[in-house]
Amino acid sequence: MIKQCEICHRRAANKSRGLLTPILSTELFERVQINLIDFRHQPDAPYGPTGPKYHWVMHIKDHFSKFTQLYPLQSKASAEVAMRMSEWIGAFGVPTIVQADNGKEFKGVLKLLLLSHGVKIKNGRPRTPRMQGLVEQANRTVKEKILAWKLENGLSGWSVGLSACALAINRTMQRAIKTTPYQVVFGREMRRYEILPVVMRERIQIEEELDEENLFETSDAEEQLLSEQAISLQVRL
Numbered sequence: 127m128i129k130q131c132e133i134c135h136r137r138a139a140n141k142s143r144g145l146l147t148p149i150l151s152t153e154l155f156e157r158v159q160i161n162l163i164d165f166r167h168q169p170d171a172p173y174g175p176t177g178p179k180y181h182w183v184m185h186i187k188d189h190f191s192k193f194t195q196l197y198p199l200q201s202k203a204s205a206e207v208a209m210r211m212s213e214w215i216g217a218f219g220v221p222t223i224v225q226a227d228n229g230k231e232f233k234g235v236l237k238l239l240l241l242s243h244g245v246k247i248k249n250g251r252p253r254t255p256r257m258q259g260l261v262e263q264a265n266r267t268v269k270e271k272i273l274a275w276k277l278e279n280g281l282s283g284w285s286v287g288l289s290a291c292a293l294a295i296n297r298t299m300q301r302a303i304k305t306t307p308y309q310v311v312f313g314r315e316m317r318r319y320e321i322l323p324v325v326m327r328e329r330i331q332i333e334e335e336l337d338e339e340n341l342f343e344t345s346d347a348e349e350q351l352l353s354e355q356a357i358s359l360q361v362r363l
Contacts (some may be wrong), residue, residue: 134229147358149188157223160211162202162231163265170198170283183272184210187264188218189225192300193312196268196292198285202272204234211236215243223248264295271295 150156156277163183171179174292182199184207195217197210215221224240226232232249240247259351271291272284294308322330 146330151188155188155192155218155221156187157189157225158214158221159189159225160184160207160232161226162199162207162229162267167285168282168284170285172283172285183268183288185268185285186211186214187338188221188286188307188311191307192264192303193311194264194268194292194295196288198288202229202231204236207231208234212238212239221245225250257286267295327340 129273161184163185164181165183166181169179169181171177178198178200179287180198180200182202184197184199186195186197195214197213199206199210211224220243232247237247268291271294273288275287275291276282276284281287292314296311299306303310306315308329
């Protein structure tokens with residue numbers, strides 16, 4: 127009887143949690159989810175020791191289109207998070223709802239910014255994947271893309287590659303929407319492109335510089351033609 131009672135109590139406790147309701151979005155940029163990815167184990171100072179040193183990646187993802195944007199952060203300070211969120215709003219407009227965990231970085235200045243735009247804020251418990259399911263799953267993809275970018279370019283840093291990583295994610299077919307995030311946002315497929323490794327980019331740059339140096343040089347044939355044209359002009363005069 128005692129065991130039965132304990133089982134009943136456990137079942138009652140589980141039922142009290144309730145079922146998880148799916149998150150529904152009906153239009154573009156209606157609901158965005160934000161999360162910070164920890165890179166403190168491999169900080170990045172792309173501009174040298176006197177420049178900024180980044181420790182976090184701010185991941186902003188639209189729930190409807192799955193469109194991703196990535197921003198480097200020096201810290202988890204609310205002011206810095208708010209500055210990046212302000213950049214996102216400047217590019218894509220004001221969302222209806224912003225979903226984040228209950229961490230301090232999503233309070234303070236960020237909260238004031240969102241409230242000033244009339245944005246509803248949905249907070250879950252700090253670092254709870256259950257409430258941040260979409261972003262938590264996508265964070266794994268972001269880390270994989272960053273690692274692949276570093277290996278391809280032979281670099282130890284990662285902050286300068288965030289835009290390329292976001293581009294790669296946004297041009298990838300998503301099963302949930304049966305198309306690419308880029309297609310949903312811009313109404314067309316992304317133009318074909320190839321992000322060249324650093325070594326190849328440097329080689330192209332050198333070739334372009336050489337072309338610029340030779341821009342005003344003339345070949346023997348061109349000099350001969352110019353000479354003949356000058357003689358012809360003198361004869362006419």
